[in-house]
Amino acid sequence: MQYSESRTRNLRWLTYASIGLFVISFWMIFFYVGPEQTQGEVQRVFYTHLGAFFGSFVLFVTALIAGIQYLRTRHEKWDDLGLSAIEIGLVFSLINIVTGAIWARPIWNTWWTWDPRLTTVAIMWLSYAAYLMLRAGIEDPNRRRRFAAVYSILAFSSVFLTIVIIRVRPDTIHPVVAGPTSTSEGIEGEFAMSDRITTTLLFTIFTYVVISITLLWHRIRLENRGKLIQSRKMKLLLNA
Amino acid sequence: MSATTTTSETTTTIEPQKRRLRTPYFQVVASLAWKDLRAEARGRELVNAMLLFSVMAVLIFSFALELDRQAQEATVGGVLWVTIAFAGTLGLGRSLAAEKDKGSLDALLLAPVERSALFYGKMIGNFLFTLAVGFLLVFLLTVLFNVNLFRPVLWLIIVLGCLGFATTGTLVSSMSVHARAREMLLPILLLPVILPIIISATRASTALLTELKIEDWLPWIQLLCVVDFVFLLAGFFLFDFIVEE
Numbered sequence: 001m002q003y004s005e006s007r008t009r010n011l012r013w014l015t016y017a018s019i020g021l022f023v024i025s026f027w028m029i030f031f032y033v034g035p036e037q038t039q040g041e042v043q044r045v046f047y048t049h050l051g052a053f054f055g056s057f058v059l060f061v062t063a064l065i066a067g068i069q070y071l072r073t074r075h076e077k078w079d080d081l082g083l084s085a086i087e088i089g090l091v092f093s094l095i096n097i098v099t100g101a102i103w104a105r106p107i108w109n110t111w112w113t114w115d116p117r118l119t120t121v122a123i124m125w126l127s128y129a130a131y132l133m134l135r136a137g138i139e140d141p142n143r144r145r146r147f148a149a150v151y152s153i154l155a156f157s158s159v160f161l162t163i164v165i166i167r168v169r170p171d172t173i174h175p176v177v178a179g180p181t182s183t184s185e186g187i188e189g190e191f192a193m194s195d196r197i198t199t200t201l202l203f204t205i206f207t208y209v210v211i212s213i214t215l216l217w218h219r220i221r222l223e224n225r226g227k228l229i230q231s232r233k234m235k236l237l238l239n240a
Numbered sequence: 241m242s243a244t245t246t247t248s249e250t251t252t253t254i255e256p257q258k259r260r261l262r263t264p265y266f267q268v269v270a271s272l273a274w275k276d277l278r279a280e281a282r283g284r285e286l287v288n289a290m291l292l293f294s295v296m297a298v299l300i301f302s303f304a305l306e307l308d309r310q311a312q313e314a315t316v317g318g319v320l321w322v323t324i325a326f327a328g329t330l331g332l333g334r335s336l337a338a339e340k341d342k343g344s345l346d347a348l349l350l351a352p353v354e355r356s357a358l359f360y361g362k363m364i365g366n367f368l369f370t371l372a373v374g375f376l377l378v379f380l381l382t383v384l385f386n387v388n389l390f391r392p393v394l395w396l397i398i399v400l401g402c403l404g405f406a407t408t409g410t411l412v413s414s415m416s417v418h419a420r421a422r423e424m425l426l427p428i429l430l431l432p433v434i435l436p437i438i439i440s441a442t443r444a445s446t447a448l449l450t451e452l453k454i455e456d457w458l459p460w461i462q463l464l465c466v467v468d469f470v471f472l473l474a475g476f477f478l479f480d481f482i483v484e485e
Contacts, residue, residue, distance in 0.1 A: 071481050119439065126432035133428050137419035147415045150478050154411070154433055157470065161436055 011217055018214040021207040025051075025200075033200040042106050045099045047200055051208035052095040059089030059212050060128070060159050067152035070145060079145040082152050083135065084219035086128050092212060093125050108173065117174035120162040127155035268353045272361025276335075277368065286331050287369055294327040294373050295380065302384040309386070316385045317445030320377055321401065321438050325431070328370040328402075332409040333426050335366055336417045349483055359410060359479035367406035374398040387449060394448055397461060401441035404468040408434050411475050414482050440464045 029047045036043035066082035069075075100118070101111045112118065131151050138144040166174070280286055301319045305311075339345040339362075348358055375398070378389045409430055416426040444460035 120436075123432055123435045126435075130429050130432050133425060134415065134419070137416075137421060137425045139420065140418075143418060146481055146484075147418070150415065150481055151412075151429070153478065154408075154474065157436070157467075157474075158432065 011214075011221065014210075014214050014217065018207070018211045021210055025204045025207040028200045028203055033196045036197070039107060042103060045103050047204040049096055049099040049103060050201065051204040052092045052099065054205045055208040055212035056089045056092035056096060057159065058209050059085040059092065059216065060124075060156060062216070063089065063152045064156040064159075067149040067156075070149040076145070079148065080220055080223045081216075082149065084216055084223060086131055086152065088212060088215045088219060090125065090128050090132075092208070093121070093128070097121060097125065113173070115173050116165045117162070120158065120165045124155075124158040124162050127158045131155055263351075263353050265354055265357050268357035269360045269364065272348075272358060273364035273368075276362070276365030280365075280369070286334050287372055289334075290327045290331045290369060290373050291376055293330055294323045294377060297323045297326060298377065298380050298384060312385045313387050313449050314446060316381055316387045316389070317442050317449055319385070320374075320381060320389075320398075320445060321442040323377055324370065324374055324398075324402065325405065325434065325438055327373045328366075328405050328409060329427050329430055331369050331373075332366055332406075332413040332430070333416075333423055335362065335369075336410070336413045337422065340417050345483075349485070355480045355483055356476045358483070359414075359475050362414075363406050363410040363475065366410050367403055370402040370406050370409075371399065374402050389449075391448065393457075394445060397441055397444050397448070397464070400461065400464045400468055401437055404437040404441075404464065404471055405434055407468065407471045407475050408437070411471070411478060411482070414479065436467050437464065440467065 025047070029044050033044070033047075035041045063082045063085040066078045066085060070078035070082065100121075104113070105111050131148065134151050135144055135148050138147055298319065301323070305315055305319075307315060336345070339348070349355070375395075378395070378398070381387065382389045412430045412433060413426055416422045416429055419425045440460040440463045444457045444464065447457035447460065
C-alpha cells in the first residue's frame with residue numbers, strides 16, 4: 001500500500017486519543033467511581049475485564065469478516081487484517097482472562113474454576129492460538145492465507161459458544177452483566193449498578209474498543225512496512 | 241437432505257444438450273466411503289492402530305485411577321471421551337495423509353464431482369472408524385471399570401459425538417495434511433475446535449451414568465446436535481476452499 005502523509009497523521013491522532021482515553025478511564029476506575037457495595041475495591045478490576053473482552057470481541061468479529069472476505073475476493077489485505085486482528089485479540093483476551101482470575105480469587109476463593117463461561121473462554125483462546133500455529137506450519141503463502149481464513153471462520157464458533165453457553169447452561173456462576181438473561185434472578189454475584197458504575201463501565205468499554213482499533217491499524221501498518229521492505233530488498237538483489 | 245435432492249435432479253433431468261453427466265451426489269459419497277472401508281478391510285492399518293491404542297489408553301486410565309465404585313461412575317464418561325478423542329486423532333492423521341502421499345487426493349479432486357461430496361465420503365469413513373473405537377470402549381470400560389455402559393441413550397451420545405468429531409476432524413486434517421509438521425499440528429488444530437463436542441458429550445455421559453435427572457443431560461445432547469449440525473454445514477461450505485488448487 002502506498003505511503004500517505006494524511007493517513008499517518010490520522011493514525012498519530014488516533015494514537016494520542018487512545019492514550020488520552022486510557023488515562024481518563026484509569027482515572028475514572030480509581031478515583032471517579034467508588035468501591036462496590038458488597039465486593040469492595042477488587043470490583044475495580046471488572047471494568048478492565050469487560051473492556052478487554054469487548055476489545056477482543058470486536059477483533060475476533062473483524063477476523064471472521066476478514067476471513068469470509070478473503071475467501072470471496074482473494075485480496076491479500078483481508079488476510080493481513082485477519083492476522084492482525086487475531087494477534088491483538090489474543091492479547092486482549094489474555095488480559096480478560098487474567099483480570100478475571102484476579103477478581104475471582106477473593107470473590108470465588110479460587111483463581112480458576114471449570115465454569116461454563118470460563119471453559120468456553122479458554123477454548124476460544126486456544127482456538128486462536130492454534131490459528132497462529134497453523135500459519136506457522138504452512139509454507140506456500142497462498143495456501144496459508146486460504147487455510148488461515150477457513151480456520152478463522154471455524155475458530156469463531158468458539159466465540160459464538162462463549163456468548164450462547166450461558167443460555168444453554170444457566171448454572172454459570174459468572175456474573176451476567178451485558179444483556180438480559182431469562183434466569184437473571186437465579187444467578188449469584190449479579191450486582192445492581194449505580195450511575196457512576198454504569199458511566200465508568202461504558203466509558204472503559206469505549207476506550208478499549210478505540211484502543212483495539214488503534215492497535216489493529218498499527219499492526220496492519222507494520223505488516224505493510226514489512227512487505228515494502230521485502231519488495232525493496234528483492235528489487236535491490238535483482239539489480240545488483 | 242441435499243444428497244437426495246441432487247440425486248433426483250440428476251436422474252430426472254437428463255437432457256441431450258447437457259454434455260457432461262455428473263455422478264449423482266449420493267453415489268459419490270457412498271462409493272468413497274465404501275472405498276475407504278474396503279481398503280481398511282484389506283490393510284487394517286488404521287482401525288488396528290486405533291483399537292490397540294484405545295485398549296492401552298484405557299488400561300493406563302484404569303491403572304492410574306484405581307477408584308471406588310462411585311468415583312468410577314463419575315470418571316468413566318471422561319475416560320471414554322478422552323480416549324475416543326486421542327484414538328480418533330490418531331486415525332484422522334493417517335486417513336488423509338495416506339490419500340495425499342499416494343497421490344490419490346489429486347485424482348479425487350480431478351474427478352468431475354462435487355467437492356463437498358468428497359468431504360462427506362471421507363467423513364463417513366472416519367466416522368465409522370471412530371465409532372468402532374467408541375463401541376469397543378463400551379465393552380472395555382464395562383469390564384474394566386465395572387460400570388454398565390449398555391444403555392441406548394449412551395449409544396446415541398456416542399454416535400452424535402463421533403459424528404461431530406469425524407466432521408470437524410476431516411475438515412481440519414485436510415488442512416493439516418499440507419503442513420510441515422502435520423502429525424504435530426493436527427492435535428493442536430483439532431482439539432480446540434472439537435472441545436465443545438467433547439465437553440458436551442462427556443457431561444451428557446457422566447450425568448447419564450451417575451443417574452441424574454433428564455434435565456441434567458438433555459441440554460447437553462441438544463447442544464451436541466446443534467454443534468454437529470453447524471460443523472456438517474461448515475464442512476459443506478468450507479471444504480471447497482481447502483482443497484482448491
